[in-house]
Amino acid sequence: MRQFSPPHLAALAVMVVLVVGSVVAARRWPGRWMRWWAWLLAAGIFVAWAGEYVDDVVLGIWSVQFTLPLQLTDVISLLSIYALLTRRAWAVQVLFLWAFTATLQAVLTPDLAHNFPTILYFTYFGYHVGAIVAAAFLAFGQRVYPEPRFVWVTWGATLSWAAVAGLADVITGGNYMYLAWKPAHGSLLSYLGPWPWYIAGAAAVGLAMLWLVEGVAVGLRRWLGDAERGRLESRSRVVA
Numbered sequence: 001m002r003q004f005s006p007p008h009l010a011a012l013a014v015m016v017v018l019v020v021g022s023v024v025a026a027r028r029w030p031g032r033w034m035r036w037w038a039w040l041l042a043a044g045i046f047v048a049w050a051g052e053y054v055d056d057v058v059l060g061i062w063s064v065q066f067t068l069p070l071q072l073t074d075v076i077s078l079l080s081i082y083a084l085l086t087r088r089a090w091a092v093q094v095l096f097l098w099a100f101t102a103t104l105q106a107v108l109t110p111d112l113a114h115n116f117p118t119i120l121y122f123t124y125f126g127y128h129v130g131a132i133v134a135a136a137f138l139a140f141g142q143r144v145y146p147e148p149r150f151v152w153v154t155w156g157a158t159l160s161w162a163a164v165a166g167l168a169d170v171i172t173g174g175n176y177m178y179l180a181w182k183p184a185h186g187s188l189l190s191y192l193g194p195w196p197w198y199i200a201g202a203a204a205v206g207l208a209m210l211w212l213v214e215g216v217a218v219g220l221r222r223w224l225g226d227a228e229r230g231r232l233e234s235r236s237r238v239v240a
Contacts, residue, residue: 003109007116011125015107018129019136026141027224034142041134042084048126049077055119065174070165072102072158072177073128080131083138090153092138093146096217097154099135101209103128109187145221151210158206 001008026034053069056062076098083091107128114120138144165176175181179199182189192201 001110001112001115001121005115007121008110010116011129012107014125015129015132018133022133022137023140026137037137038084038087038134041130041137042081045077045081045084045127045130045134048123048130049074052120052123052127055123065172068168068172068174068176070168070174070176072098072161072165073106075161076103076131077127080127080134084134087138087142089144090150092135092142092144093150094154094157095131096135096139096144096146097150097210097213098158099131100213100216101206102158103131105188107132111183111187139217140220140224143226145217145226146214148214151207151214155207155210159203162203 022037053062053067056067061067076095079091079095080099082088083095107125110124112120112124114124139146162177162179166179168174168176169180173180178189181195182198188205189198189202192198192205
C-alpha cells in the first residue's frame, strides 16, 4: 500500500477520531462504560491480530520465515489486550511507550503489500490502531502516565525481544524485527546506514524516541491539569 494514499489517510483519520473520542469521553464522562469499551477494544485487537494469521493460512502465504508471531508488533498487540483487561499500571506504561514509538511508526509507514478493501488491510490497521487507541485511552483517559524508569524497562524489553527475533532469523532465514535486512518501504531504518550498523542505530534512536515520548507525556499531563494527581504506584491498578 502506498504511504499517504487515500486508504492510508482514512486509517489515520479513524485512529485520530478514536483516540480523541476515547480520551475526551473518559475524562468528561467516566463510568462503567469505560470497562465495556476496554473489553470491546481488547476483543477488536485480538480479532484483528489473530485474523491476520488465519488469513495468511487461508491465502497460503503463511511461512516459518515471515509469519511467526515474533515481531515487536505481536508483543505490543498482546500487551495492549492484557493492559485493557487487567489495567495493570506497569502494562499501561510499557504499552504507552511502545505504542507511541514502534506502533505509531508502523502506522505512519505501513509495511503492507495489500490494500483496501482486503482483509489484511483491516487486520493490519485493526491491531496497530487498536494498540494506539488503547494506550491513549488508558494513559490520558484514565491518567496513567509513564514514569521515567519505564523508559529503561521498555528499552530493555525491546532489546530482549530483539535477541529472540534475531535468533529466529538465524534459524529460519527470516527477517523478524527487520534485523536481517531493511523493509522495502521507507522508514527510519532507511537513514541509519547499511546492515548491521543500522541495528545499533535503531537501538539508539529507539531509546531517544522513548525519552521523547515520555517527555511529551509529561508536558501533556501538565497541560491537562493532571500533574497534581501524583504518580500512580506501580503496584496498584488503574481505577475505572
